[in-house]
Amino acid sequence: MKIECNRAWVFGDSIDTDVLAPNAYMMKPVEELARHCLEAVDPEFASSVRLGDAFVAGENLGIGSSREQAPQALMLLGIRVLLAKSFARIFYRNALNLGLPALVCADVDRIRQGDALRVNPLAGTVENLTMRETLDCEPLPSHLMEMIADGGLLAHLKKKLRSGGNS
Amino acid sequence: MSMTLSEKIIARAADKGRVQPGEIVTCRVDLAMMHDSSGPRRVKPMLEQLGAKVWDPGRVVIITDHYVNESDPESLAIEDVTRKWARAHHISQFHEAQGICHIVLPECGYLRPGMFVVGGDSHSTTAGAFGCFMVGIGATEMAGVLVSGEIWVRVPSTIQVRGLGRLPDGVAAKDIMLMLCRLIGISGANYKVVEYTGTTVESLSMDERMVLTNMSAELGAKTGIIAPDEITLAATRSALSAATPWRGDDGANYERVIDFNANELAPQVAAPHSPENSAPVDAHADVKVDQAYIGACTGAKLADLKMAARILHGRKIARDAPLFIAPASLRIAEQAKQDGTLAALEAAGAKILPTGCGACIGLGPGSLGEGKVGIASTARNFKGRMGAPTSRTYLASPYTVAASAVTGRITDPREFV
Numbered sequence: 190m191k192i193e194c195n196r197a198w199v200f201g202d203s204i205d206t207d208v209l210a211p212n213a214y215m216m217k218p219v220e221e222l223a224r225h226c227l228e229a230v231d232p233e234f235a236s237s238v239r240l241g242d243a244f245v246a247g248e249n250l251g252i253g254s255s256r257e258q259a260p261q262a263l264m265l266l267g268i269r270v271l272l273a274k275s276f277a278r279i280f281y282r283n284a285l286n287l288g289l290p291a292l293v294c295a296d297v298d299r300i301r302q303g304d305a306l307r308v309n310p311l312a313g314t315v316e317n318l319t320m321r322e323t324l325d326c327e328p329l330p331s332h333l334m335e336m337i338a339d340g341g342l343l344a345h346l347k348k349k350l351r352s353g354g355n356s
Numbered sequence: 357m358s359m360t361l362s363e364k365i366i367a368r369a370a371d372k373g374r375v376q377p378g379e380i381v382t383c384r385v386d387l388a389m390m391h392d393s394s395g396p397r398r399v400k401p402m403l404e405q406l407g408a409k410v411w412d413p414g415r416v417v418i419i420t421d422h423y424v425n426e427s428d429p430e431s432l433a434i435e436d437v438t439r440k441w442a443r444a445h446h447i448s449q450f451h452e453a454q455g456i457c458h459i460v461l462p463e464c465g466y467l468r469p470g471m472f473v474v475g476g477d478s479h480s481t482t483a484g485a486f487g488c489f490m491v492g493i494g495a496t497e498m499a500g501v502l503v504s505g506e507i508w509v510r511v512p513s514t515i516q517v518r519g520l521g522r523l524p525d526g527v528a529a530k531d532i533m534l535m536l537c538r539l540i541g542i543s544g545a546n547y548k549v550v551e552y553t554g555t556t557v558e559s560l561s562m563d564e565r566m567v568l569t570n571m572s573a574e575l576g577a578k579t580g581i582i583a584p585d586e587i588t589l590a591a592t593r594s595a596l597s598a599a600t601p602w603r604g605d606d607g608a609n610y611e612r613v614i615d616f617n618a619n620e621l622a623p624q625v626a627a628p629h630s631p632e633n634s635a636p637v638d639a640h641a642d643v644k645v646d647q648a649y650i651g652a653c654t655g656a657k658l659a660d661l662k663m664a665a666r667i668l669h670g671r672k673i674a675r676d677a678p679l680f681i682a683p684a685s686l687r688i689a690e691q692a693k694q695d696g697t698l699a700a701l702e703a704a705g706a707k708i709l710p711t712g713c714g715a716c717i718g719l720g721p722g723s724l725g726e727g728k729v730g731i732a733s734t735a736r737n738f739k740g741r742m743g744a745p746t747s748r749t750y751l752a753s754p755y756t757v758a759a760s761a762v763t764g765r766i767t768d769p770r771e772f773v
């Protein structure tokens with residue numbers, strides 16, 4: 190599975206769940222909340238990001254609350270893959286459970302805003318097509334990749350329930 | 357092979373003789389807790405999509421706290437969906453607007469040492485004060501637990517935090533955690549468990565121990581935990597079973613041991629916009645505050661209200677720095693009323709609010725307007741969390757918040773006790 194990303198959106202360290210999914214819109218439908226994703230940090234982000242873009246951040250991406258709307262908002266806005274130096278634990282699990290690949294990549298500093306990327310989660314590589322270089326990332330374990338390939342935990346469970354086992 | 361307390365609980369839940377850090381195992385869930393924000397409104401469509409039922413309604417607890425005091429149509433609809441879903445799925449352990457979930461859960465006696473628990477909230481770590489291994493999970497993962505009763509976990513390594521000595525007067529568990537946020541960092545314990553030990557912890561009440569485990573979330577930890585002792589057992593009304601002594605083995609492997617001396621700890625204050633921006637209170641002594649808030653699962657238990665009452669006794673809060681107090685549960689509010697704590701707070705000019713998450717997530721009175729500066733006993737001060745994106749929140753203990761409300765600037769409470 191290779192993920193082609195037209196453009197990278199590059200952010201810094203400790204992008205928290207409160208800026209990804211602001212409290213003021215948490216009671217709204219997630220589609221509406223998504224339009225306010227990151228507005229405290231970059232008011233242009235939600236309206237400019239396009240389907241097939243990549244989200245690149247530094248340390249502790251998704252620190253804070255357990256709200257699944259944080260990765261879900263990014264997904265709804267079109268983000269295909271998350272790359273960060275490190276992730277907060279619950280955010281990481283939430284992203285994978287939603288079927289959004291989240292990869293730990295030590296060299297994200299080499300990615301610039303707008304770069305085109307080709308990501309291979311199983312092999313653990315990020316090809317920067319703009320810069321013509323390949324970065325290493327931690328490959329996703331196969332049991333998680335299986336779930337992501339199914340489209341996330343729900344689809345994965347559905348498949349399992351259908352095949353008889355009560356997972 | 358020796359195991360830590362957390363490893364023992366995971367091994368038991370995974371039906372294994374032993375587990376090791378790094379290993380991925382599947383655990384049976386003893387109890388699953390949801391609140392109104394992350395609960396039924398999110399999992400309902402998922403369960404419908406799966407066409408599946410709740411694996412064991414007797415192991416599910418729903419406690420509403422996030423939008424219970426709001427009257428906008430969206431909030432009302434969320435509460436309605438929650439109520440209907442609980443009824444339809446025969447969840448009898450349903451507590452509506454009784455208080456904040458992490459406080460109501462132990463209040464109702466659901467927690468017992470050795471349990472493996474999941475919660476749809478990041479501060480689910482709080483239950484560790486009761487000797488439980490409780491982790492926060494997102495909504496999709498909760499849907500998975502609800503239909504299967506199971507969850508996979510990667511066995512975490514354990515950081516031991518060992519406190520020696522007693523906290524000085526006017527210094528609280530909150531100050532320990534703000535100091536640790538600086539020392540360990542807000543992601544320093546990512547994927548790991550923090551176990552609190554030592555004479556300092558042994559000397560703390562349950563209310564204070566809960567601050568340690570609650571704010572383990574601010575260290576990025578998978579959870580926080582404290583081995584149960586007589587104080588825990590009195591609170592959970594369970595008997596210590598010799599067969600399962602819920603404590604780590606001698607010689608268990610800790611990834612790191614952090615020692616601190618409680619006798620020397622000063623009150624701490626975390627500056628905007630991160631709990632790790634903490635420093636001894638002196639560093640912020642001249643900062644003027646517009647508002648003070650004592651609330652949230654972190655800082656509005658009975659012990660917290662009493663700390664504030666002690667500072668406010670015989671004093672008045674500054675006219676230009678209103679103090680809002682939202683007790684963490686109805687039971688706490690009732691106890692505080694009975695023992696005179698609420699009266700003391702009100703006499704000083706504090707405004708008592710209904711229980712719930714409230715201003716901790718920027719809802720209702722106590723939240724901060726554009727450009728306002730607040731000081732709060734809550735756990736998080738991320739940008740915009742307590743209100744307007746331009747507001748700024750300082751975090752401190754209930755002692756420090758109350759003292760600052762008296763003077764209108766960030767103030768060392770030791771001058772007042």
Ligand code: SF4
Pocket residue numbers: 421456457458477479651652653654712713716717735
């Ligand atoms: S009081 Fe604040 S930290 Fe606690 S559960 Fe509610 S929103 Fe979360």
